Amino acid sequence: MIFIDFQNCFICILLCLFSLLCYSLFFRKPKDPRLDFDLPPSPPSLPVIGHLHLLLSVLVHRSLQKLSTKYGSILYVRVFSFPVVLVSSASVAYEIFRTHDVNISSRGFPPTDDTLFAGSFSFISAPYGDYWKFMKKLLVTNLLGPQALERSRGVRTDELDRFYKNLFDKAMKKESVEICAEVLKLGNNSICKMIMGRSCSEENGEAERVRALVTELDALTKKILLANMLRMGFKKLVVALFKKEMMDVSCRFDELLERILVEHEEKLNMHHQGADLMDTLLAAYRDENAEYKISRNHIKSFFSDLLFASTDTLVQTTQWAMAEIINNLIVLERLRGEIDSVVGKTRLIQETDLPNLPYLQAVVKEVLRLHPPGPLFGRFSQEGCRVGGFYVAEKTTIMVNAYAVMRDPGSWEDPDEFKPERFLASSRSEQEKERREQAIKYIPFGSGRRSCPGENLACFFIGTAIGVMVQGFEWRIKEEKINMAEAVIGLSLTMAHPLKITPVSRTLRSLT
Numbered sequence: 001m002i003f004i005d006f007q008n009c010f011i012c013i014l015l016c017l018f019s020l021l022c023y024s025l026f027f028r029k030p031k032d033p034r035l036d037f038d039l040p041p042s043p044p045s046l047p048v049i050g051h052l053h054l055l056l057s058v059l060v061h062r063s064l065q066k067l068s069t070k071y072g073s074i075l076y077v078r079v080f081s082f083p084v085v086l087v088s089s090a091s092v093a094y095e096i097f098r099t100h101d102v103n104i105s106s107r108g109f110p111p112t113d114d115t116l117f118a119g120s121f122s123f124i125s126a127p128y129g130d131y132w133k134f135m136k137k138l139l140v141t142n143l144l145g146p147q148a149l150e151r152s153r154g155v156r157t158d159e160l161d162r163f164y165k166n167l168f169d170k171a172m173k174k175e176s177v178e179i180c181a182e183v184l185k186l187g188n189n190s191i192c193k194m195i196m197g198r199s200c201s202e203e204n205g206e207a208e209r210v211r212a213l214v215t216e217l218d219a220l221t222k223k224i225l226l227a228n229m230l231r232m233g234f235k236k237l238v239v240a241l242f243k244k245e246m247m248d249v250s251c252r253f254d255e256l257l258e259r260i261l262v263e264h265e266e267k268l269n270m271h272h273q274g275a276d277l278m279d280t281l282l283a284a285y286r287d288e289n290a291e292y293k294i295s296r297n298h299i300k301s302f303f304s305d306l307l308f309a310s311t312d313t314l315v316q317t318t319q320w321a322m323a324e325i326i327n328n329l330i331v332l333e334r335l336r337g338e339i340d341s342v343v344g345k346t347r348l349i350q351e352t353d354l355p356n357l358p359y360l361q362a363v364v365k366e367v368l369r370l371h372p373p374g375p376l377f378g379r380f381s382q383e384g385c386r387v388g389g390f391y392v393a394e395k396t397t398i399m400v401n402a403y404a405v406m407r408d409p410g411s412w413e414d415p416d417e418f419k420p421e422r423f424l425a426s427s428r429s430e431q432e433k434e435r436r437e438q439a440i441k442y443i444p445f446g447s448g449r450r451s452c453p454g455e456n457l458a459c460f461f462i463g464t465a466i467g468v469m470v471q472g473f474e475w476r477i478k479e480e481k482i483n484m485a486e487a488v489i490g491l492s493l494t495m496a497h498p499l500k501i502t503p504v505s506r507t508l509r510s511l512t
Contacts, residue, residue, distance in 0.1 A: 040076040040085060040390040043067055051077035051084075055226060059488055061375035064088065065404040073408075074388045079229050084397045085387070088404035090411040090441035092388045096379075096398065097448040100387065102128075104379035104398055105449045107228065115250040116257075117217060117308070121301035124309065125228075128449065134292035135302060136453065138284065142277045143194060143306075144453050149460070152194045153351055156460065159190045159199075164348055164468045168510045171473060171503040179499040183318045183465060184211055187311040190461070195306060196260060196278040209256060210307065216249050217308050221490035225378060229397040257300040278303075310454055312492050313373045314461045319499050320371040321363065321466050323482045324418045326475055326501070331420060335359055339471045348511040349467035351460050357467070362423035364462050368444035370418060375403035375493045377446050402443050403493070411441040472511060473503040 045051050054077065057063040064086055068075065073089030087093050096104060105128035119125070123139075126132040142148055163186040170177055188210060189199040200207035220242070227238045239246075264278050281299045284290045325332050338359045343349050354361065379398045384391065392398065407415040413422070445452035452458075469475070485496035 038389075038391050040074045040388070040392075041071050042076040042078075043071050045078065048080070050079055050081070052079045055079065059486060060222075061401055061403040061488070061493070062486070064376075064399075064401050065407070068401070068404055074390060076390075079226070080234070082230050082234070082397070083393060084229055084399055085392050086399050086401065087387075088401045088408070090405050090408050093400050093405050093443060093447065094440040096387055096400070100381075100385050101448040103382050103385055106380045106382065107378060107450070115246050116253050116297065116301040116304050117220075117246075117250065119250075119301070121295070121297045122305055123302050124305045130292055131294075131298075134294075135298075138277070138280060139306075139453060142280045144457055146456075149457060155193045156190050156464070157350060159186055159193070160350075160464050160468060161348065162186075162189070163465070164472055165510060167469070167473060167503050168505055171505040174502065176500050176502045179319045179322055179501065180315050180494075183315045184311060186465060187314040187461065188214075188307070191307060191310050195276060195303065196264065197276045206256070209252070213249060213253055213256070213304075214308050214311055217304070218312060218490040218492055220246060220249065221492070222488070225376075225491060228378065253304050254300060257303055258296075260303075261296060261299065309452065310457070313452075313454070313458050314465070316373045316492055316494050317364075317367055317371065317458070317462050318465045319495055321367040321462065322469060322475070322501070323484060323495065323499050324367060324370070325363065325466070325470065326477060327482050327484070328418055331363065331418070332470065335363060336470050339467055343467075343471065345507070346511065349464060349471050351464055353467070354460070354463050357463075358424060359420065360463055360467055361459075362420035363466065364459055365423045365442070366418060366420040367462075369406045369412075369442060370416075371493055372402045372406065372444040373493060374491055375488075376401055376491060379450070400443070400446075402446070405441065405443055408441065469503075472507075473505055476502040476504060 043051065046053060054060070054063055054067065065088060068086065068088035073087065074092050075086040075088075077084050077086060087096065107125050107127075116122070117124075123132065123135045126135070140148070143152075163182065166182065166185075167177060185207070188207060192199045192210075200210045223242050224246075227235050230238060260278070261282070264282055268279065268282060278299075281294070281302065284292075285294055285296065285299060325335065338357055339349060342356050343353050349357075377400055379400070381392055381394055381396045381398060384394045386392070406412070409415050439447075443451075445455045445458070482499065483495075483497045487494050487496040
C-alpha cells in the first residue's frame, strides 16, 4: 500500500514537472524584451505559436516580403518563444554583413548529429571555426578557385557538348524537352566528374539514385531551417517528428558514397595520381598530421552538400532563364544576335566566350536577381548587436529575405520587371560604380564569410547552358506565354509548372 502511494506520488510529481515544462515552452507569454531593449517592430502574433504560421506559408518569401512593406524592412518575430529577426532591405542586409559578419557567421547548432546533411559532419551547417575553414580551403583550392576551374574546364566542355547533342537529337525527333531534367543531368554529371573523376552511371541506376536523393534532400530543407531556429532542447523535440525521413535519406546517401570512397581508395592503392577533390579529401583523411583530422563521414557529408547546393542552383536558375527569355522576344533576339556575332554559327559556345558576351552575363545576373534559387537564408547571432538602429539579442536567428532585397523598390528601378540592361555599363568607371552598388543590393549567393563559394562556377554553368539553348535552337511552346507562377520545394524557388518546350534546331548539322 505504501509502495502504491509512493508510485502515485512519483507519477504526480512527473506530471507536474511536465505540465510546467509545457507551460514554459508553449503557453507562458514570453517576457517582452522591449522593456529592456529597443527591438525591431513586430507584427501581431498568434497565441502559443507566435509568428510560426508566417514561416509555414506556401510562398514564405512572398508573405514575408508583404509583411515588410507594412511593418518595416527589419522585423522582430518569434517562433513559439524563440526570437527571429527578418531583414528585407538592401541597406539593412549590407549593414549586417559589413559590420557584424563575424558575429553572424554561424547558422546555429546542427539540428541532429547523426545524419550526413545538416548534422555535425556537414560543411554547410558547420559553425564558423577550424573545421569550416579547413574544408573551405580544400574546396577553393581543389574545386572552385580560379586555377581549379581552369583545370576542370575540359570536363564541363565535354558535358556541355553532350547536353547540346542530346537536345539536337530530340529536335530531330521533334520531341519536347523538360528543361529541369536535362539540366539536372548536365549539372550532376559535371559536378560528379569534377569532384571524383567520373560521372554517376546511368546504366546501373546510380545517376538516378543520386538525382532522387538530391530532390528528397531539397524537400527536407524547409523543415531543417525551421528546426534550426529553435533552442537545442526544443529543436531535438521538433526534429524527432521528421528524424526517420532524414535518417532514410542519409543512410541511402551513405551507402552510395561509401562505394565511391572504396573505389577511390583502390585507385590510390594502385599508385593512382590524385587529381580531383575526392583524392585530396582521402589524402587528408589518411594524413595523421593534417591541419584538421577529418573522418569518412566528413567526406561523405561534404560530397552530399556539394551535390545539393550546386545542382539545385544550376537547374532552377536555367529553367527560370529560359522562361523569361522565351516570354521576352526582344531579349531573345538581342541575346542570339550577340552570340552569333561573337561565337558564330558553326561552333558551339564555350566558357572562354563568356567575357566577350556582356549581354548574356547581364541576362544571367537579372535571372538570379528576380529568381534567386534560395530566396531565404539564415544566420545566427553569437552576441547582441545593433542593426538598423534596433537591438538584436545574442542567440537570435537572423533571416535575410534575398528575394525581397533584390526586389526592393528603394534599390531597383522597376524591380519586378525582367530588364537585363540594368546590368550593362557603358564605361569602366560605370562598371566599377555598378560593382560597388551590387555589393550592397545584389545577394543571390548570400554575402559575407558564409556566402556561396561557387558563384563563379554557377555563372559558368548557367551562362553556357543558356547560351547553348539560345544559339542552337528555336523553342516552341503550346501557350502564348509561359506561366511564371512560383512554387517552393523545401527552400528552393522553382516554377509551379515545370518548363516543357520543344526545340527546333537552327542548323541541319549539329554544332561542334
